[in-house]
Structure formats: C-alpha cells, structure tokens
Amino acid sequence: MPELPEVEVTRLSIVDRISGAQIRAVSLGKPLRWPLQTDPKSLVGLHVVAVRRRGKYLLLDLDKGLLLIHLGMSGSLSLVTRPPPAGKHDHFDLDTTQGVLRLSDPRRFGAVVFAHSEQDPVAQRLLGGLGMEPLGGDFDLRLFQQGLARRKGPIKQLLLAGDVVVGVGNIYASEVLFLAGIRPTVAALRISRPRVARLHQAIRDVLARAVEKGGSTLRDFSNAQGEEGHFQLEAMVYGRAGQPCKVCGTTVRTVRQGQRSTFFCPQCQKP
DNA sequence: AAAAGCCCCTGGATGC
DNA sequence: TGCATCCAGGGGCTTT
Numbered sequence: 001m002p003e004l005p006e007v008e009v010t011r012l013s014i015v016d017r018i019s020g021a022q023i024r025a026v027s028l029g030k031p032l033r034w035p036l037q038t039d040p041k042s043l044v045g046l047h048v049v050a051v052r053r054r055g056k057y058l059l060l061d062l063d064k065g066l067l068l069i070h071l072g073m074s075g076s077l078s079l080v081t082r083p084p085p086a087g088k089h090d091h092f093d094l095d096t097t098q099g100v101l102r103l104s105d106p107r108r109f110g111a112v113v114f115a116h117s118e119q120d121p122v123a124q125r126l127l128g129g130l131g132m133e134p135l136g137g138d139f140d141l142r143l144f145q146q147g148l149a150r151r152k153g154p155i156k157q158l159l160l161a162g163d164v165v166v167g168v169g170n171i172y173a174s175e176v177l178f179l180a181g182i183r184p185t186v187a188a189l190r191i192s193r194p195r196v197a198r199l200h201q202a203i204r205d206v207l208a209r210a211v212e213k214g215g216s217t218l219r220d221f222s223n224a225q226g227e228e229g230h231f232q233l234e235a236m237v238y239g240r241a242g243q244p245c246k247v248c249g250t251t252v253r254t255v256r257q258g259q260r261s262t263f264f265c266p267q268c269q270k271p
Numbered sequence: 272a273a274a275a276g277c278c279c280c281t282g283g284a285t286g287c
Numbered sequence: 288t289g290c291a292t293c294c295a296g297g298g299g300c301t302t303t
Contacts, residue, residue: 002296002297003296003297033279033280033297033298033299034299056296070297070298071296072296072298073295073296073297074281074295074296074297075296105280106280107279107280107281107297108279108280108281109280109297109298110297125299126299151273151274152273153273153275157274157275160297160298161274162298169296169297170295170296170297172296215296218295218296219282221296258275258276259276259277260297261294261295
C-alpha cells in the first residue's frame with residue numbers, strides 16, 4: 001500500500017492534530033517487523049513536537065527522541081479521539097492527549113521504532129542508505145544522472161531500491177516510467193541524458209499528483225482520518241495488463257522484475 | 272560496489 | 288462455510 005504519496009498523505013492527516021500532544025500510554029499488539037527498542041512506559045509523558053517524513057518512513061519527533069513509523073505493505077494509521085477496541089490487526093496504539101494514533105497492519109511488515117536521535121545507530125540503520133527526496137528542493141538532476149550512470153541493472157529496480165531516490169514503490173515506478181516514456185527493463189546507464197531529465201521530472205510530477213489525489217487505495221489504504229485515495233483511478237498502466245493503453249490503445253503488458261509485477265505500454269515506452 | 276534472491280506475514284481471488 | 292496456489296503497496300539481509 002504505502003509508497004511516498006500514501007505516507008505523505010498520512011502525515012498531512014495527522015500533523016496538525018497530533019503536534020503538541022502528550023503521550024499518555026503506549027500499547028502493543030502482535031510483534032511488528034522490528035521491536036520498539038525501548039520500554040513503552042518510557043515514552044509516557046513525552047510530547048509530539050513535529051511529524052516529518054523521510055522516504056517511506058514517518059518520523060514522529062518527540063521532545064526526547066523520535067519514533068520511526070513504517071507502514072510496510074499493508075499498514076495504515078488512524079488518529080481518533082475515541083478508538084474502538086483494538087482489533088486483530090491493530091498492533092500499536094499511541095494514546096495521547098489529542099487522540100489515539102493507531103497502526104493497523106495485517107501483514108505486520110510495518111514497524112514502530114524508537115531512536116534517541118536521527119544519528120542514533122538504530123535510526124541510521126534504517127535511514128542511512130536512503131537516496132534523495134524527490135519532492136522539495138533536494139532532488140538534484142545532476143546527482144540523479146550520476147546515480148544512474150553506474151548502474152547496469154534495469155531502471156525500474158533502481159527506482160524501487162531507493163538508494164538514489166526514495167519513495168517510488170511498485171505502483172509509482174510503473175506510472176513514472178510510463179510518463180517518461182522509458183521501458184522499465186532498460187539498463188539505467190543506457191538512458192540518454194534528455195530522457196533521464198524527463199524521468200527526473202516524471203518522478204516529481206507523478207508523486208506530487210498522487211499526493212494531491214490522496215494517494216492510491218487499492219485494497220484498504222486510508223489516511224488517518226479514514227479517507228481513501230483516488231490516484232488509482234488515474235493509473236495509466238499499473239494493474240492494467242491486457243487493457244488498452246490510455247494514450248495509444250496498444251495492449252498494456254506486464255513483466256516480472258525481482259518478484260514484483262511491472263506494467264508498461266510497449267508502444268509508448270521505448271527501450 | 273552492485274545485483275539477485277530470500278524472507279518476514281495475512282488475506283483475498285481464483286481454480287480444482 | 289473445502290483446499291491449493293498465486294498474488295499483494297516493502298525492504299533489510301545474505302549471497303553471488
């Protein structure tokens with residue numbers, strides 16, 4: 001579910017409501033991908049001072065330390081004043097003076113991890129290898145070109161890897177490459193400079209548009225207020241194998257790359 | 272250094 | 288209220 005747009009939409013749906021909140025209690029359900037790394041009781045009394053995002057991680061800054069929240073494949077957050085009793089997929093509750101922030105995650109690939117700071121090895125292990133943020137001013141075209149220039153592997157998998165640019169997951173990788181007119185299987189280092197520039201812009205355009213549309217809701221994603229996203233309705237190729245390309249009518253095809261499905265139009269996307 | 276596989280886990284859709 | 292199989296928005300870790 002959650003790629004950069006979904007995480008950003010989630011962030012936007014809680015930032016104003018949870019900033020300044022004081023933690024009253026923390027309760028855990030079944031184990032998530034990683035342990036919290038601290039005694040839940042040690043968080044009680046701390047305040048949430050900011051909510052940031054780095055790649056697909058949500059960073060909850062506390063007045064002492066921070067929580068790194070990852071939604072994995074199936075996670076979503078909700079922030080409500082009076083939450084229903086925890087269900088079988090609710091595995092983390094942050095009870096605050098401004099509501100209960102709850103992580104629901106059926107597959108439990110998500111995680112909530114406490115770190116004393118962003119430099120803390122606990123945080124660095126997760127954030128240390130991340131590439132450039134695609135939105136905002138840090139996404140440098142030259143660095144992007146350099147990042148691609150020594151990669152022999154397929155461009156789609158470079159996008160997914162997140163060490164050059166973060167936030168592009170399986171849906172948006174296909175969408176971005178469609179918009180840029182690039183075949184997903186092409187070796188990154190073989191893409192010409194003008195086309196790399198197109199790709200750079202396409203990443204920004206697609207992700208920004210997806211945030212505007214509230215993200216993509218394929219199964220059950222919703223923001224922390226329970227609102228679904230609508231970008232999936234605008235998908236040009238993702239999930240459309242066998243259907244006609246919305247631009248040229250050619251049948252959209254799918255291919256497996258690194259045990260994930262990729263979608264592309266063989267006419268609009270040149271090798 | 273980079274690339275390719277392997278898992279972690281649950282649930283829904285599909286086929287028999 | 289079958290059962291097996293495949294697939295699903297991620298990514299850290301291990302192995303080549």
